[in-house]
Amino acid sequence: MxxxxxxxxxxxxxxxxxxxxxxxxxxxxxxxxxxxxxxxxxxxxxxxxxxxxxxxxxxxxxxxxxxxxxxxxxxxxxxxxxxxxxxxxxxxxxxxxxxxxxxxxxxxxxxxxxxxxxxxxxxxxxxxxxxxxxxxxxxxxxxxxxxxxxxxxxxxxxxxxxxxxxxxxxxxxxxxxxxxxxxxxxxxxxxxxxxxxxxxxxxxxxxxxxxxxxxxxxxxxxxxxxxxxxxxxxxxxxxxxxxxxxxxxxxxxxxxxxxxxxxxxxxxxxxxxxxxxxxxxxxxxxxxxxxxxxxxxxxxxxxxxxxxxxxxxxxxxxxxxxxxxxxxxxxxxxxxxxxxxxxxxxxxxxxxxxxxxxxxxxxxxLAGAVAHFRLSAPGAKDGASPTSVALFDQGLTQVLEASVTGLEPGSPYVLALADKPDGSGELEPLAAFKANPAGSSIVNAVGPIRQVVQGGSAGSRRYLVIASGSMEKIGAPVQVQTAVE
Incomplete structure (x- = not known):
């Protein structure tokens, strides 16, 4: 004992x-x-x-x-x-x-x-x-x-x-x-x-x-x-x-x-x-x-x-x-x-x-200045947002970085600006990329993007989308902007 x-x-x-x-x-x-x-x-x-x-x-x-x-x-x-x-x-x-x-x-x-x-x-x-x-x-x-x-x-x-x-x-x-x-x-x-x-x-x-x-x-x-x-x-x-x-x-x-x-x-x-x-x-x-x-x-x-x-x-x-x-x-x-x-x-x-x-x-x-966006498949429910986008403020311009997921592995895509929230209308390409074997990618672009997607009049505002295809031939949007933070 x-x-x-x-x-x-x-x-x-x-x-x-x-x-x-x-x-x-x-x-x-x-x-x-x-x-x-x-x-x-x-x-x-x-x-x-x-x-x-x-x-x-x-x-x-x-x-x-x-x-x-x-x-x-x-x-x-x-x-x-x-x-x-x-x-x-x-x-x-x-x-x-x-x-x-x-x-x-x-x-x-x-x-x-x-x-x-x-x-x-x-x-x-x-x-x-x-x-x-x-x-x-x-x-x-x-x-x-x-x-x-x-x-x-x-x-x-x-x-x-x-x-x-x-x-x-x-x-x-x-x-x-x-x-x-x-x-x-x-x-x-x-x-x-x-x-x-x-x-x-x-x-x-x-x-x-x-x-x-x-x-x-x-x-x-x-x-x-x-x-x-x-x-x-x-x-x-x-x-x-x-x-x-x-x-x-x-x-x-x-x-x-x-x-x-x-x-x-x-x-x-x-x-x-x-x-x-x-x-x-x-x-x-x-x-x-x-x-x-x-x-x-x-x-x-x-x-x-x-x-x-x-x-x-x-x-x-x-x-x-x-x-x-x-x-x-x-x-x-x-x-x-x-x-x-x-x-x-x-x-x-x-x-x-x-x-x-x-x-x-x-x-x-300024090193801490960043705006956030989210992209999802058109009509997605339950708040699913497979892609997050950050706009890092550099003054007049921003560095855009998108953490993209939910795509077809190995397929080509384009990050673009659309006229309307649902991705319809003319698309203006920002960057072309190919999804990796996990269906994901890190995508970058540079420009006065925040002013376009956040500000301006209703008629001049654009929306971030991811579309299938290439710069020369852009297909239909597969992800559209769903949230701004």
């Missing part, structure tokens, strides 16, 4: 120990959890405002933005010196340096997390996508998606020192928690390469179910690697160790964007953003069972766990917001306005060791 309290106490101690050493991505499972505090920061790379938003997770408030470039038309000048299409993001093992990739200006900007100032900018080849430090901090690997290599930068000088040749279109790389392997998925070829970090040699290859992988992540226990396939709406999992065998292929949903992990008292879970459904899906990493579906808002993209795994932060691309998910309840507990079209998100524990950490930040301003 006397053993029961002792065993209970021992079990409690073991549980507390496990929780204290849960380990969150990108750290190893043995790493200590870091409780959420005002010293932590959540960063988001914002593609159309060319900003990095800085959020305090302890209060879930936006502190300001770091402006790396200008909106249009300023960034169209031949003498323009800022960054464009701010997109990818990684951070150093000591949590003091943020690496921000701008795909339009072919650069990686290194930012001091304590002062929010730029320490260095490295220019690379065409369309770099993501940058991550090796776990020992000695190197920064950058996938140059517009070419066929991973650029390897010195972790202190940030200068390029060598290249790792891979198939054309490397999408992203991430490292095993022990720093032995780098995993490089492809956006143009159906192959993920495993690279020995010490020698920079390819030591393994994993077949992708499709050519378009935008994101890859490794579990803290060092056993699995998960990557997303945006064009076919799938997630694949392979063994992080030789022979790097594929373990599971999951049908996740249209516009599957990013994946990351959180470990808590209930286990280890993969969180996957499904842009076409405006959801985050949650899977167990041991059984691959889907355990939750979380509505979060328009076009979820990047995501990252807090240092203790109690939250996952999600960038909502078309909503221009950041959503905080409680990982025990799998409910959204906060939504924070940030800049335009957030892409990658990074949660950096202890990013600001002392002081308020607000130096050199600027107000959100």
């Amino acid at each position: 006397k053993r029961i309290p002792f065993l209970a106490a021992l079990a409690g101690t073991l549980l507390a120990s496990a929780a204290a050493f849960a380990g969150q991505a990108p750290y190893a499972a043995a790493a200590k959890d870091i409780p959420v505090s005002h010293r932590d920061r959540v960063y988001a790379a914002e593609q159309y405002s060319n900003t990095v938003s800085v959020t305090d997770p302890a209060s879930n408030t936006l502190l300001g933005v770091i402006r790396l470039g200008d909106p249009q038309p300023g960034n169209l000048s031949p003498l323009y010196r800022g960054q464009t299409l701010v997109h990818g993001m990684g951070f150093s093992p000591d949590n003091r340096t943020l690496a921000v990739v701008s795909t339009g200006s072919n650069s990686v900007t290194f930012i001091d997390t304590a002062t929010n100032t730029v320490k260095h900018t490295t220019y690379l080849g065409r369309s770099p996508h993501e940058a991550f430090f090796t776990p020992d901090g000695r190197e920064v690997w950058v996938t140059v998606r517009g070419e066929d290599y991973v650029a390897v930068l010195d972790g202190k000088t940030f200068e390029e020192k060598t290249r790792i040749k891979v198939p054309a279109g490397p999408g992203m790389q991430i490292f095993s928690p022990d720093g032995k392997y780098g995993y490089v998925c492809s956006s143009f070829n159906p192959e993920t390469d495993v690279v020995d970090v010490a020698t920079h040699k390819i030591v393994g290859r994993v077949k992708q179910a499709s050519p378009f992988c935008p994101n890859i992540a490794a579990t803290p226990d060092g056993k699995q690697v998960w990557f997303t396939l945006k064009d076919v709406g799938k997630v694949q999992v392979f063994d992080a160790r030789p022979p790097f065998k594929v373990l599971k292929t999951i049908d996740s949903g249209p516009i599957t964007n990013h994946v990351n992990f959180a470990r808590n008292a209930k286990g280890s879970f993969a969180y996957v953003t499904i842009g076409g459904l405006n959801e985050v899906k949650v899977y167990r990493t041991d059984t691959f069972e889907e355990v939750a579906t979380i509505p979060v808002g328009d076009l979820p993209h990047g995501l990252w766990p807090s240092g203790d795994g109690t939250r996952v932060y999600v960038g909502l691309e078309n909503a221009a917001k950041l959503a905080a998910i409680d990982t025990l309840t799998n409910k959204v507990v906060a939504t924070i306005p940030i800049g335009q079209a957030p892409q990658a998100v990074a949660y950096v524990p202890d990013a600001v060791p002392q002081g308020p950490g607000t130096a050199n930040l600027q107000p959100l301003g």
Whole structure:
């Protein structure tokens, strides 16, 4: 009888120990959890405002933005010196340096997390996508998606020192928690390469179910690697160790964007953003069972766990917001306005060791200006809106981004302006596109579109539609504008 309290106490101690050493991505499972505090920061790379938003997770408030470039038309000048299409993001093992990739200006900007100032900018080849430090901090690997290599930068000088040749279109790389392997998925070829970090040699290859992988992540226990396939709406999992065998292929949903992990008292879970459904899906990493579906808002993209795994932060691309998910309840507990079209998100524990950490930040301003629309099939009921449209204000013009779903896979379509709400009358084409194998697409256009679809007299107002066909031969509308927000 006397053993029961002792065993209970021992079990409690073991549980507390496990929780204290849960380990969150990108750290190893043995790493200590870091409780959420005002010293932590959540960063988001914002593609159309060319900003990095800085959020305090302890209060879930936006502190300001770091402006790396200008909106249009300023960034169209031949003498323009800022960054464009701010997109990818990684951070150093000591949590003091943020690496921000701008795909339009072919650069990686290194930012001091304590002062929010730029320490260095490295220019690379065409369309770099993501940058991550090796776990020992000695190197920064950058996938140059517009070419066929991973650029390897010195972790202190940030200068390029060598290249790792891979198939054309490397999408992203991430490292095993022990720093032995780098995993490089492809956006143009159906192959993920495993690279020995010490020698920079390819030591393994994993077949992708499709050519378009935008994101890859490794579990803290060092056993699995998960990557997303945006064009076919799938997630694949392979063994992080030789022979790097594929373990599971999951049908996740249209516009599957990013994946990351959180470990808590209930286990280890993969969180996957499904842009076409405006959801985050949650899977167990041991059984691959889907355990939750979380509505979060328009076009979820990047995501990252807090240092203790109690939250996952999600960038909502078309909503221009950041959503905080409680990982025990799998409910959204906060939504924070940030800049335009957030892409990658990074949660950096202890990013600001002392002081308020607000130096050199600027107000959100125009970077937070966005209008929202929804498109549905003509006559659709129950409020079904398979397509969300955001108009990101650039001043006189807007960048339009449509997250389109519900179309015939592989078929051609046109985003257009119609004379009447039902899509009848003459159609004025804005952009032509082809639906991907999941029947979805991301469609862009630029112009004074808000003034046309929101303002003006009744006779001059136009309405957004999606029609079948091409620019030369537009067919009947298959989706029409149903709501303005």
